[in-house]
Amino acid sequence: MSVSHADAFVAFEHVQKSYDGVSLVVKDLNLSIAKGEFLTMLGPSGSGKTTCLMMLAGFETATNGEIKLDGTNINRVPPHKRGIGMVFQNYALFPHMTVGENLSFPLEVRGMGKADREAKVTRALDMVQMGAFANRRPAQLSGGQQQRIALARALVFDPKLVLMDEPLGALDKQLREHMQFEIKHLHESLGITVVYVTHDQGEALTMSDRIAVFNDGRIQQLAPPADLYERPDNSFVAGFIGENNKLPGTIEELSGDKALVRLANGELIDATPVNVTQKGQKTLVSIRPERVEFKPEMMPDGAHMIGAEVLEVIYMGDILRAVLRVAGSNDFVMKMRNTLGQTKLEPGQKIRVGWDPLDARALDPI
Amino acid sequence: MAELSASSVGLTTADGRPLKAALATAQQRAKRRAFLLVLPLLAFIVITFIVPIGQMMHQAVYNDGFSANMPRLAAWFAEHPVGTDPDESAWQALALDLQDASAAKTAGQVGTRVNYEMSGTRSLFTSTARKAKGFAPPYRDAVLAAGAKWDDPVLWGTMRQVSRAYSGNFFLAALDMTHDPQGNIVAMPEDRQIYVNLFVKTFLLAGLITFTCFLLGFPIAHLLATLPLRWSNLLMILVLLPFWTSLLVRTTSWIVLLQQQGVVNSALVATGVIPDEGRFQMIYNQMGTIIAMTHILLPFMILPLYSVMRPIPPSYVRAARSLGATSWTAFRRIYLPQTLPGIGAGSLLVFILAVGYYITPALVGGASGQLISNLIAFHMQDSLNWSLASALAALLLGAVLVLYWLYDRLVGIDNLKLG
Numbered sequence: 001m002s003v004s005h006a007d008a009f010v011a012f013e014h015v016q017k018s019y020d021g022v023s024l025v026v027k028d029l030n031l032s033i034a035k036g037e038f039l040t041m042l043g044p045s046g047s048g049k050t051t052c053l054m055m056l057a058g059f060e061t062a063t064n065g066e067i068k069l070d071g072t073n074i075n076r077v078p079p080h081k082r083g084i085g086m087v088f089q090n091y092a093l094f095p096h097m098t099v100g101e102n103l104s105f106p107l108e109v110r111g112m113g114k115a116d117r118e119a120k121v122t123r124a125l126d127m128v129q130m131g132a133f134a135n136r137r138p139a140q141l142s143g144g145q146q147q148r149i150a151l152a153r154a155l156v157f158d159p160k161l162v163l164m165d166e167p168l169g170a171l172d173k174q175l176r177e178h179m180q181f182e183i184k185h186l187h188e189s190l191g192i193t194v195v196y197v198t199h200d201q202g203e204a205l206t207m208s209d210r211i212a213v214f215n216d217g218r219i220q221q222l223a224p225p226a227d228l229y230e231r232p233d234n235s236f237v238a239g240f241i242g243e244n245n246k247l248p249g250t251i252e253e254l255s256g257d258k259a260l261v262r263l264a265n266g267e268l269i270d271a272t273p274v275n276v277t278q279k280g281q282k283t284l285v286s287i288r289p290e291r292v293e294f295k296p297e298m299m300p301d302g303a304h305m306i307g308a309e310v311l312e313v314i315y316m317g318d319i320l321r322a323v324l325r326v327a328g329s330n331d332f333v334m335k336m337r338n339t340l341g342q343t344k345l346e347p348g349q350k351i352r353v354g355w356d357p358l359d360a361r362a363l364d365p366i
Numbered sequence: 367m368a369e370l371s372a373s374s375v376g377l378t379t380a381d382g383r384p385l386k387a388a389l390a391t392a393q394q395r396a397k398r399r400a401f402l403l404v405l406p407l408l409a410f411i412v413i414t415f416i417v418p419i420g421q422m423m424h425q426a427v428y429n430d431g432f433s434a435n436m437p438r439l440a441a442w443f444a445e446h447p448v449g450t451d452p453d454e455s456a457w458q459a460l461a462l463d464l465q466d467a468s469a470a471k472t473a474g475q476v477g478t479r480v481n482y483e484m485s486g487t488r489s490l491f492t493s494t495a496r497k498a499k500g501f502a503p504p505y506r507d508a509v510l511a512a513g514a515k516w517d518d519p520v521l522w523g524t525m526r527q528v529s530r531a532y533s534g535n536f537f538l539a540a541l542d543m544t545h546d547p548q549g550n551i552v553a554m555p556e557d558r559q560i561y562v563n564l565f566v567k568t569f570l571l572a573g574l575i576t577f578t579c580f581l582l583g584f585p586i587a588h589l590l591a592t593l594p595l596r597w598s599n600l601l602m603i604l605v606l607l608p609f610w611t612s613l614l615v616r617t618t619s620w621i622v623l624l625q626q627q628g629v630v631n632s633a634l635v636a637t638g639v640i641p642d643e644g645r646f647q648m649i650y651n652q653m654g655t656i657i658a659m660t661h662i663l664l665p666f667m668i669l670p671l672y673s674v675m676r677p678i679p680p681s682y683v684r685a686a687r688s689l690g691a692t693s694w695t696a697f698r699r700i701y702l703p704q705t706l707p708g709i710g711a712g713s714l715l716v717f718i719l720a721v722g723y724y725i726t727p728a729l730v731g732g733a734s735g736q737l738i739s740n741l742i743a744f745h746m747q748d749s750l751n752w753s754l755a756s757a758l759a760a761l762l763l764g765a766v767l768v769l770y771w772l773y774d775r776l777v778g779i780d781n782l783k784l785g
Contacts, residue, residue, distance in 0.1 A: 059684055079687040080696075092685035096703045105699070106689035157690065 008032035015065035027217040040196045042204040043214030085154035085162040093138035100134035106157040124156040164196045235363045238286040247285045263327040270357035282365040289333040291359040303354035310349045426756035430531040431479030435472040436463040443529040457505040468495040484524040536757035568738040572720035579667040587671035620658045624648040650732030667712035674708030
């Protein structure tokens with residue numbers, strides 16, 4: 001899904017942000033978000049993703065460039081007039097108000113009558129299955145319940161755009177995964193636009209329509225989850241999203257969508273060139289561990305097989321994780337499904353591994 | 367419930383001892399150690415705090431200046447009901463007591479005690495005592511010959527009042543009330559009522575100072591809480607600087623600044639804002655007391671406020687703003703309520719300190735800026751009426767305790783955050 005600047009609901013145009021006047025935290029950001037889209041800003045801390053969210057919410061001003069909401073420039077619109085719902089990392093539920101008062105607050109400041117307010121609050125609480133908790137104080141709720149209330153509060157005044165700043169960061173793993181689905185379902189049923197910030201790649205992959213991977217103040221790649229995972233544009237994205245094997249080498253031949261790479265130990269493999277441009281260039285070939293195969297009968301067409309030595313096999317329940325020595329690197333990982341009758345590998349065993357050349361992506365060396 | 371069922375079942379340890387007894391033995395050693403550790407502090411507090419306060423409270427209702435030195439007359443008052451005219455036995459008791467007092471040189475004490483209730487009587491006691499050696503029956507005539515004022519029924523009524531060592535007279539005096547000769551409680555004559563007005567003034571001024579401290583301290587505390595740590599530490603040092611400066615130095619510098627020929631007035635005159643003859647009187651009056659005390663007590667407001675504001679994350683106000691509140695609404699409905707424990711603690715602290723403040727009003731208060739504590743000091747040091755001083759101090763203490771109780775009822779003492 002690509003969105004042109006013209007019909008974008010939210011648009012960042014050449015946005016730059018500096019806090020100290022010396023360095024840029026956000027460097028020339030261009031991003032268009034369509035109406036109804038679930039867009040995630042993913043990146044390590046300090047990559048500029050939260051700053052972008054804060055600029056969109058109006059708590060930080062852009063040093064340069066334009067931010068547009070529904071076609072109008074909102075650079076100078078104060079946060080309370082933007083009509084954007086926001087869920088904060090620590091929920092930011094007002095501790096001196098009950099849950100009901102918390103939800104009622106955005107309606108009160110909009111001058112809504114008491115009866116309307118109550119109806120809306122009840123509906124919003126029911127939406128997150130918290131109808132019975134209207135008279136509790138936030139401190140009396142568990143983390144997951146507070147999370148739901150924060151969500152309901154951000155949605156109760158029917159904003160068109162909802163921003164979420166690492167909303168699930170404080171929850172334990174199981175609850176986090178459950179809430180991911182709930183947020184996703186709410187997004188789908190309400191048809192709202194969501195901009196979601198996280199540093200958790202699993203969360204980003206599960207929930208998003210598109211993911212913008214941030215690093216060093218720039219978007220490294222903007223793509224749907226599957227593209228991002230299977231076709232990373234550069235070494236940073238390949239390394240940040242999921243587990244990845246990286247084999248250093250040199251481009252030996254380059255022709256269209258095929259490249260021949262000479263690895264460190266002199267072996268030649270086929271790869272798909274991504275951001276390499278000429279012969280003799282240094283490269284990192286990235287291969288996902290689950291796309292590596294060692295059984296000859298399962299080998300995909302055109303696979304190039306190279307020798308490997310098993311160093312360690314780790315039992316992880318649903319999968320087996322084998323660490324191999326391949327082409328001189330000792331941390332090459334292969335994942336095997338723990339199926340009935342899976343071949344047992346032993347440390348020291350010599351095998352041959354291979355993969356589809358489409359899964360071996362020749363990226364820039366870091 | 368749980369305790370009941372446990373004792374009825376009688377839980378025991380593995381070797382058959384009752385569980386409760388075993389627990390007590392196990393903890394006894396630790397408890398004894400803990401107690402011994404706090405013992406020095408406990409003793410210190412009892413000796414330097416509880417005992418003196420207890421003595422002060424006792425002094426407020428106990429004064430034996432009369433009863434100890436005039437035992438016969440005191441006994442006569444005890445035997446005869448109010449309204450009995452002094453008969454010869456009474457005059458005899460008075461004469462013999464005065465003779466003894468003269469010998470023991472305590473007539474002055476007795477006179478002073480009576481003088482508290484009825485001014486102008488001390489000299490009567492001392493002069494009569496000097497002549498008491500030659501007293502012989504009939505004693506009435508002998509005493510009257512030494513001083514004609516002894517026939518005054520008001521004096522006898524007053525002596526009856528003070529003949530009991532324990533009395534609430536000093537509290538009455540502290541509340542501008544007294545006994546009439548018939549023993550009824552009545553208000554002092556208007557021109558002698560000073561304490562109640564001074565109490566009211568003290569509380570009003572303390573309230574005003576608390577409010578000014580709040581107005582000035584709140585923005586500073588907020589700034590301290592939101593600045594980056596590097597800057598807030600610097601600012602904190604500036605806030606604490608007054609603590610490390612001598613009170614006298616601080617007060618004197620206010621005198622330098624505010625007096626009529628001082629820096630502020632001269633600057634205003636030099637810039638032509640006021641004419642030379644129109645210099646403001648800003649010190650040696652109430653205004654001086656308010657300015658200097660606000661300055662001195664400001665840190666006591668800032669520190670509790672700061673400690674409450676520091677942990678409030680900025681996301682609360684941001685959340686309110688994103689939900690559609692203007693910055694004023696977000697402040698009023700979200701930020702301010704969360705700082706209430708700090709406001710309460712700071713205000714209570716400043717108010718209680720201000721109500722009992724002594725040095726600053728004494729130095730810069732002039733005549734109109736004196737507070738009740740200055741009068742207590744006066745009675746302690748100059749008039750030597752310690753009982754009245756104690757009664758005034760006890761009333762002050764009581765008023766503060768009432769305020770504390772009110773605060774607890776309204777805000778809740780567990781909401782207090784001092785740092």
